[in-house]
Amino acid sequence: MAAPQRQEPPPAPEVDPANPKIQRWPDLGLALILDFISEPQEAEMIAAFHAADPRTGGKKRLSQHFGHHFDYTTFGASGTRFTPVPPYITDFLPRLPVQDSLPDQFTVQYYPPGAGIPPHVDTHSMFGEALYSLSFGSDVPMVFRMSGANDARKMRLPKRSLASDTKDASESAPAEGQQNGASASAPPDPAPAGQDPYQAQEYEHPSWELLLPSRSLLLMMGPSRYGYTHGIKGRKTDIIDGQPVQRVGRYSITMRTTRRGDEIRCDCEYPGVCDSRIREEQARNGQTS
Numbered sequence: 001m002a003a004p005q006r007q008e009p010p011p012a013p014e015v016d017p018a019n020p021k022i023q024r025w026p027d028l029g030l031a032l033i034l035d036f037i038s039e040p041q042e043a044e045m046i047a048a049f050h051a052a053d054p055r056t057g058g059k060k061r062l063s064q065h066f067g068h069h070f071d072y073t074t075f076g077a078s079g080t081r082f083t084p085v086p087p088y089i090t091d092f093l094p095r096l097p098v099q100d101s102l103p104d105q106f107t108v109q110y111y112p113p114g115a116g117i118p119p120h121v122d123t124h125s126m127f128g129e130a131l132y133s134l135s136f137g138s139d140v141p142m143v144f145r146m147s148g149a150n151d152a153r154k155m156r157l158p159k160r161s162l163a164s165d166t167k168d169a170s171e172s173a174p175a176e177g178q179q180n181g182a183s184a185s186a187p188p189d190p191a192p193a194g195q196d197p198y199q200a201q202e203y204e205h206p207s208w209e210l211l212l213p214s215r216s217l218l219l220m221m222g223p224s225r226y227g228y229t230h231g232i233k234g235r236k237t238d239i240i241d242g243q244p245v246q247r248v249g250r251y252s253i254t255m256r257t258t259r260r261g262d263e264i265r266c267d268c269e270y271p272g273v274c275d276s277r278i279r280e281e282q283a284r285n286g287q288t289s
């Protein structure tokens with residue numbers, strides 16, 4: 001039986017004394033940069049998204065990929081599919097806070113009101129530490145929760161392993177069956193109707209919601225990247241500063257740095273939600289993923 005959901009207020013950030021638009025949570029490896037892009041840049045990104053895909057009225061999250069495509073069967077980056085990165089993305093890369101390894105995998109997502117993304121941990125082994133989310137279109141709360149022992153039992157591995165892969169990448173269809181609890185993966189699809197992935201989790205640790213304002217850039221490293229699940233509740237109204245706020249379309253660009261070959265590994269402190277360690281354990285036990 002699922003334990004009752006426990007939610008706490010978000011931890012308070014440290015505000016950069018030199019720039020109040022930069023907020024940091026050093027213990028979590030988390031940073032939020034407000035107004036990272038301007039309103040005209042935001043409008044350009046929204047227009048570019050809908051020039052390629054005019055749909056706005058549906059219920060499901062829509063994705064577009066740039067650079068090395070995200071592969072929904074390995075939860076890594078495709079070795080074969082690449083789409084040139086548009087200038088509205090390349091223009092801001094020199095301003096990203098971690099400059100020693102820049103992202104090369106970009107997923108632009110549109111969330112119609114009511115759509116979310118179930119709690120998950122992006123694949124540890126296949127991407128570098130710095131994971132970014134640029135938000136635009138509207139503000140949305142992101143739910144963070146420290147993963148616990150119970151999450152390990154709910155982990156699901158990708159259908160294929162990049163390291164042992166010979167098959168063609170399947171990138172067009174988001175993975176199915178990622179609706180329950182923490183996965184060792186990146187973007188799982190929303191839960192089927194009637195199933196709330198947040199209720200399905202057992203809550204060993206409390207969760208908290210961090211409001212991601214439009215045009216802000218979120219950077220996840222360290223514990224927030226490797227040990228916490230993150231997700232967005234699929235709802236039409238959020239409570240922001242105690243007031244109900246109707247959601248309107250929200251967009252994000254998730255940015256990751258692809259690892260290849262021998263770099264595909266992870267030795268983090270969170271083996272329970274680490275795809276690399278779970279794969280090793282399964283190999284030891286003679287299981288396949």
Ligand SMILES: O=C(O)CCC(=O)C(=O)O
Nearest residue numbers: 117122133186187252254
């Ligand atoms: O939309 C977002 O801000 C985050 C999306 C996400 O977590 C992911 O694509 O892995």
Ligand SMILES: [Fe+2]
Nearest residue numbers: 122186187230
């Ligand atoms: Fe994610």
